[in-house]
Structure formats: structure tokens, C-alpha cells
Amino acid sequence: MSSGAVHKRPSIHDVANHAGVSAATVSKVMHGVSTVKPENVQRVFEAVERLGYRADPLASDLRRAKRRIIGAILPEFESEFFGSMVTHLERLAELRGYTLVAASSGESEEREAEILRRMQDWRVAGVVLAPVRDEHGRGGELMQAHGMTGVMIDRVLSDESFDTVSADxxxxxxxxxxxxxxxxxxxxxxxxxxxxxxxxxxxxxxxxxxxxxxxxxxxxxxxxxxxxxxxxxxxxxxxxxxxxxxxxxxxxxxxxxxxxxxxxxxxxxxxxxxxxxxxxxxxxxxxxxxxxxxxxxxPVDQIAAQAMDMLFRRIDGETGPPTARLERCQLLVRESVGAPSSGPHPGGGAGQ
Missing domain, CATH: 3.40.50.2300 (Response regulator)
Structure with missing residues (x-):
């Protein structure tokens, strides 16, 4: 038997006491309910981080048909854009007490469809999909056919079935x-x-x-x-x-x-x-x-934030027509741009 102290897992009531709010308010914040006062939301998130609070997935799963898992399917993880996107999505999911499971479609619609089938088998609560093609590809069709809750990002403009978020x-x-x-x-x-x-x-x-x-x-x-x-x-x-x-x-x-x-x-x-x-x-x-x-x-962070906000609203039962959002980009003009030269490009390279 260990002689060390046993550290009790922080509860939702511990978070509520630390933040100075009710347990119901903490629950609303963790589920993304938008009616909570911004100052209370901030206090709850600060308490969650300070106490190291984690929602009990077993207890949550017993109360609902779907697990507290969010699926994310992206074309690849190698680029800074999609790599950063996964990081933001994971952080936002965990703030709500969910776990993010991410997979790469490898730019293949067949693999994209197979991953979606697996996530359906796992009964994920929702899916963030950056489709291989666009909103009319196999991924969106499969999510709709299985009645999955999802949001599509990046290679999309608007859709009749799912919320979409992408750069303008x-x-x-x-x-x-x-x-x-x-x-x-x-x-x-x-x-x-x-x-x-x-x-x-x-x-x-x-x-x-x-x-x-x-x-x-x-x-x-x-x-x-x-x-x-x-x-x-x-x-x-x-x-x-x-x-x-x-x-x-x-x-x-x-x-x-x-x-x-x-x-x-x-x-x-x-x-x-x-x-x-x-x-x-x-x-x-x-x-x-x-x-x-x-x-x-x-704006990777803004796309991720909007996508997760939309997704959790749908998970919590919000209905209504799909929303399409375009987030503004920024052009950084650096040293590689100048006025055209007065003559043809000089030689100096093989293969000219």
C-alpha cells in the first residue's frame, strides 16, 4: 500500500467553488451554452486550468448515446496550416471536456469515407471535416447519410446540410x-x-x-x-x-x-x-x-474557433439552416514583391 497522499480528482463542484459560480453554470460553460456571462466563462476556464479539471467521460457517456469525442479529418498534417488547425481544434475540444481524435485523409476521398465510417462506429459526438474536394464530395454525403453532426472547413463555401467555415x-x-x-x-x-x-x-x-x-x-x-x-x-x-x-x-x-x-x-x-x-x-x-x-x-485560429462553436451548438441541439462563414485573410507584402524589371530575365540557370 502506498504511503503517498491520494490526490482526489477535481470535480465540477470544485471548479464551481473556485470560480465563484454554480455547478450548473460550469456545466453550461463546458457545453458551450452562449447565455453565460463572459466574465463567468472566463472565471470557469481559469478554474479548469488551475485545478486541472477533466470531465469524467464514463459518467458523461452513461447519460448520452454519444461519447465525448470529437473527430477531425484533414487532408494532411504536414503543412503548417493543417498542423496548426489540429492544435487549435484539440485545445478547444478539451476546454469543453471532449477529446479530439484526428486523422488524415491523405487527399483520398476513399480514405476520407473509411475514416468517417470508423468515427460513426465510435459514436463520436461530432466531426470537423476539411474535405478532400469540396462540400459536395463523398465526405459530406456520408455524414448526411449517417445523420452525423458535423461542420466542414477550409475547402468549402456553403452547404445545404452542414455549417461551413473557411478563409475568404x-x-x-x-x-x-x-x-x-x-x-x-x-x-x-x-x-x-x-x-x-x-x-x-x-x-x-x-x-x-x-x-x-x-x-x-x-x-x-x-x-x-x-x-x-x-x-x-x-x-x-x-x-x-x-x-x-x-x-x-x-x-x-x-x-x-x-x-x-x-x-x-x-x-x-x-x-x-x-x-x-x-x-x-x-x-x-x-x-x-x-x-x-x-x-x-x-486566420487558422479564427476558423478553428468558429468551427468548434458551430459544432458544439449543433451537439447541444441547436437547429436551423446551416451557416456559412468566411474569415478574412491578411496579405503580408514582403521583399519578394517589387515592380517588374525593365528587360527579360537574365540567364544564369541551367535548363534555359
Whole structure:
């Protein structure tokens, strides 16, 4: 028998006493009820963190048909955007007394569907889904068919069955167009990975529409590849080898920005003297490399917060038509953007 002191698990009543509120108020806060006064919500969360309170999942499961588990399905975890998204979702779930179970679809709709079936078997309380394609893909259809509670994020615009939250990609790309056209760029290459995703279509449309409105004679070349970055790399290399000389490149996704930059360096081109570069999505390396790379920053924390708020409202029984939210992005103009050079890009790279 251990001689050490036995530490009692903090209860909801301990949290209530510490926060100076009732146990019912603590329960409402943990379940996301919006009628609680903001100051009381803050006191409850501070007490939860100080006491190390954790809801008893066994007791909760005995009172409801579904477990206190939130599922999250994202296309991948490697990028800073989705990696950060999982971190935010996990923190927000745990604040409500839930556990987050996250899985990667690997950009496969078949795997996405299989993971959703597993989560249905686990009787998760709700699902946050960043679909492989868009709101009309297999993931959304499967959630609706099984009557699952869910919210869709990122590659979505709006849906008839589920709440959606994503970045305002169209407005962000329009801002990129205004920046480049305003600096005198009239020949721009746009690169991306697939056009089937709602966010890719919105980014391309926002850029094209705004650029052509500012100057109808602007030349916009587009390279989109459906699968991986290697076909994109080959297409960009072939494009430049044919003699095409845009004065700026706008990448619609993070890996594309890195692919474009590596091709510039292979050819001996420098930003922004020889060519300008803007990428959608920011990463730490973009602010520490030389030159620093201009980027559209997506509001990951706001998307996660809105998604979880919507999800818990539905879990708690809120009804009504689905809500579609677009969160505003920020364009960080860094050293990789300048005015077009007066002549053709100089030589200096193999493969020209």
C-alpha cells in the first residue's frame, strides 16, 4: 500500500467553488451554452486550468448515446496550416471536456469515407471535416447519410446540410491582384494543385476577375496539376523553358510557392529584381529566408474557433439552416514583391 497522499480528482463542484459560480453554470460553460456571462466563462476556464479539471467521460457517456469525442479529418498534417488547425481544434475540444481524435485523409476521398465510417462506429459526438474536394464530395454525403453532426472547413463555401467555415480566399486573391497590378505587373503566372477544390476555384477566380477589371489586357497564365507537386514542378520547368517570361508568380498553395522559388534559383533568377513571388499560406521559412516571401496568411485560429462553436451548438441541439462563414485573410507584402524589371530575365540557370 502506498504511503503517498491520494490526490482526489477535481470535480465540477470544485471548479464551481473556485470560480465563484454554480455547478450548473460550469456545466453550461463546458457545453458551450452562449447565455453565460463572459466574465463567468472566463472565471470557469481559469478554474479548469488551475485545478486541472477533466470531465469524467464514463459518467458523461452513461447519460448520452454519444461519447465525448470529437473527430477531425484533414487532408494532411504536414503543412503548417493543417498542423496548426489540429492544435487549435484539440485545445478547444478539451476546454469543453471532449477529446479530439484526428486523422488524415491523405487527399483520398476513399480514405476520407473509411475514416468517417470508423468515427460513426465510435459514436463520436461530432466531426470537423476539411474535405478532400469540396462540400459536395463523398465526405459530406456520408455524414448526411449517417445523420452525423458535423461542420466542414477550409475547402468549402456553403452547404445545404452542414455549417461551413473557411478563409475568404476570393477576397484575399483579389488583394494580391490589386497589389501586383498596382506595381505594374501585366503578365502573371498562377500555379496551383487541382481545380476541383472550392478554395482553389475561389482563389483563381478572385485573382483573375480583379486583375482583368484593373487591366483588361493583363495576361494570366495558369498551371494546375491534379495530383502531386512533382508534376507541377515539371510543368513549371517546361513553361519557362518554352520562353514564357511572366514578371510575377502567384502560388495558390504553400508547396507551390516553394516549387516556384526553387525553379527561380535553379535558373539564377532573384526576387524581386527578376521576378516577383506571392504565395497563399504563410510559413516560418518564408519570413526568415532571403528575400522574405510575400504571403496570404489564413486566420487558422479564427476558423478553428468558429468551427468548434458551430459544432458544439449543433451537439447541444441547436437547429436551423446551416451557416456559412468566411474569415478574412491578411496579405503580408514582403521583399519578394517589387515592380517588374525593365528587360527579360537574365540567364544564369541551367535548363534555359
Amino acid at each position: 480566399s476570393m477576397s484575399a486573391s483579389a488583394e494580391v491582384a490589386r497589389e501586383l497590378i498596382g506595381r505594374g505587373h501585366r503578365h502573371v503566372l498562377v500555379v496551383g494543385l487541382g481545380e476541383q477544390g472550392a478554395c482553389v476555384r475561389a482563389r483563381l477566380e478572385g485573382f483573375r476577375r480583379t486583375a482583368e477589371a484593373l487591366d483588361p489586357k493583363v495576361q494570366i497564365d495558369v498551371i494546375l496539376c491534379e495530383s502531386d507537386v512533382e508534376p507541377l514542378r515539371a510543368s513549371i520547368r517546361d513553361y519557362f523553358s518554352r520562353g514564357e517570361r511572366p514578371t510575377a508568380v502567384f502560388s495558390l498553395f504553400l508547396k507551390g510557392t516553394l516549387v516556384a522559388l526553387s525553379e527561380f534559383r535553379r535558373r539564377g533568377w532573384h526576387c524581386p529584381d527578376d521576378i516577383s513571388l506571392v504565395g497563399f499560406d504563410d510559413a516560418e521559412w518564408m519570413s526568415v529566408t532571403w528575400p522574405t516571401i510575400a504571403a496570404v496568411v489564413q
